[in-house]
Amino acid sequence: MLPSLVELHMAGCQLDHIPPLPLINFTSLAILDLSENTFDSLMPRWVFSLRNLVSLSLKDCGFQGSFSSHPQNISSLKELDLSLHNLCELIDLDLSSNNFNGTVSEIFDSLSVCGPDKLKSLSLAYNNFSGHLAEHVGNFKNLSHLDLSANSISGPIPVSLGNLSVLIELLIYDNQFNGTLPESIGQLKMLTVLDISYTSLGGVVSEVHFTYLTKLKDFVAAGNSLALNTSRDWLPPFQLNRLWLDYWHLGPEFPMWLQTQKQLKVLSLPNTGLSDTIPAWFPNISSQLVALNLSHNQLHGEIQNIVGGFQSAIDLSSNQFNGSLPFVSSSVSALDLSNSSFSGSLFHFFCDRIDETKYLNSLHLGDNLLTGDIPNCLMNWKMLMMLNLKSNNLSGNIPSSIGYLKRLSSLQLHNNQLSGELPLSMQNCTDLLVVDLSENQFVGSPLTWIGKSLSILTVLNIRSNNLQGDIPYELCYLKSLQILDLAHNNLSGTIPRCFHNLSAMATFPNPLILAFAEYFMDNVILFTKGRGAELL
Incomplete structure (x- = not known):
């Protein structure tokens, strides 16, 4: 049966069954990809x-x-070794x-039967291996790629890994190792990728751990x-x-x-105990980054400028910055400055x-000390998909220029001192999924255009305002x-009878909405029985 076949590639063929083959004669087969x-x-x-x-x-x-359950009705991995050692x-x-x-x-025992020298690449990732x-x-000295990630492997990381002198990629993340990172890792001169994330390691990492990692x-x-x-x-x-x-110290x-x-293209240092000002040399690094996360530290002082690489995402949230909002490079696509002590007006940020x-498509300035109006120059920010200004001291009306934000999917103005009626130009924001205007001083009657224009709206929160009149049936x-x-x-007045047709309320929140909120660092305050909690 095809004794001359050398390669068999059947990847991604939507196969769901391999029939038993009583007589197999793939004696020349060298490559099998299923x-x-x-x-x-x-x-x-x-x-x-x-x-x-x-x-x-x-x-x-x-x-x-x-x-241990295949290829025959065997009862231990020792018996499986007798099969693997044929390979x-x-x-x-x-x-x-x-x-x-x-x-x-x-x-590894079973793969050692023929001698460990030939194996160059081994991936056991995303299974349920343990022990x-x-x-x-460390005897598999020709391994260049080793991926054991996302299993339940425990115990210390072997010191002998330092013997794998040609190892290029070592991926052991999402396991249950204990102890610390062995210094022998620093001997891996060819290593370019090292992923030890979420492996329960502790202790100290020093310069010795990186001694010969010149290719990392x-x-x-x-x-x-x-x-x-x-x-x-x-x-x-x-x-x-x-x-x-x-989470390092x-x-x-x-x-x-x-x-x-x-x-450097990606730098992520949240929850690392940093209590310092941003150094003057840092913009030279951040200007090349596509992703920067310094959130949940104790960084302080004023920031004059935020510079990032093209379409970069920058998260400086949950720190202790103060002063006016910084100027932001036009190349930044996502910015989170929430939960700090920035103060002053929004005018220069939006209008200069x-x-x-x-x-910029995602902007989170919530939970700061910002004051004054939302300036009427939002027409300069047409790429915005998420705008979060919640929990500041903003006042005045929502500017009519919000109608230029036709890509806007989430608008969070919760817990400010905004007032007046909602601008009719919001009808143009037809991509809105989430609108939270709660705990402000908005007036007027609930607008019928919300039901007619914002047809894909998933969350509408206008709680704790000064709205008057009947609830419009158009919300249905x-x-x-x-x-x-x-x-x-x-x-x-009365609650519209058609509310019983709002069947989406009886379903679990749309996972696409949850994914959107997570990606854009967004959340929603949900009140149940008078108690508020963040959804996400």
Whole structure:
């Protein structure tokens, strides 16, 4: 049966069944790729008879169960070793994104039967493998790619990983390791990607951990209880592209060594104990970034300018900044300055540099000390999709120029001192999904145009204002409406009978809306029985 077949590629073929093959004769098969199908079954037993197999990819196949349950009715991984050791030519093995389980050490034991020298790439990611990673992993000295991420592997990270001298990518994130990061990691001279995020590690990481990592480009280590201890004048051996150190202890001083990183594109340092001002050299770094997160620290002082790379996302929320709002580079696409102590007017922020094209699509200035009107120059910000000015001391009317924001999906003005009637120009904002105008001083009758023009509205909150008159039946046109709060106004008359047709209120919040809110750093205040809570 096809004894001359060398390669068999069946990835993404929408297969859901492999029939049993009583007689198999793929004696020349070197490459087998069954990835991205939906078999949802045990692995076919004939795979383990392919003695000349060099590359085996079973990624995202829906294969399930313990290795000890196939290819025969075997009862332990020791018996499985007798099958795997037939694959002595194997260079590339990808079992990721299935439902396999068993102990990871037994997998390495079985792959050692033929000798560990040939295997160059191994991925066991996104399965249910458990147990400890044994020291003999260091015997696989030709491994260039090792991915054990998203399993339940526990115990210490083996010191012997430092023996993998040609390792380029090491991905072990989302596991249950304990202890600290071994210093031997610093011996991996070829390493370009290291991801140890959310692995429950603790302890201290020092300069020794990076001694020979001259090729390192991506260091992803968020969600650990690690502390970085380096000298103030440390010169790292690497030039990083991406750095995630969320929840590390870095502070109180801003890390001076960051100014040496001339190729950095992503920098994420939230919850890292920084208690400092933004250093003068930092704009030289931020101008090249596509993503910056310094949120949930104790950074303070005034910020004159915020500079980012083209269409960058910048999150400086939950710090202690003060003074006027900074000027923002026109290249920034998402900006979060919420939950600080910025004060003064919005005028310069919105109305200066009107000749520049603005790419900002998400702006969160909520929970500050901002005062005065919302300036009538929103026509300069036509890309805005999310605008959050909640919990400030803003007053006056919503400006008519809001009608230029035709891409606006979320408008949050909750808890200010805004007044007057809602401008008719809001009818132009037909993409609105979320409108929260609660706890202000708006007047007038509930406007019929909301039901007619904002047809995809999902959340409408005008709670605690001074609205008068009847509730318009046109609100029943809002077939997607899931949250409606008109409480604590001066409304009268009867509740429209058609409200029983608002069936979307009986369903769980649309996951697309939740995803939108998460992406744009947004949330909604939902009151139930008089008690408010944030949705998201």
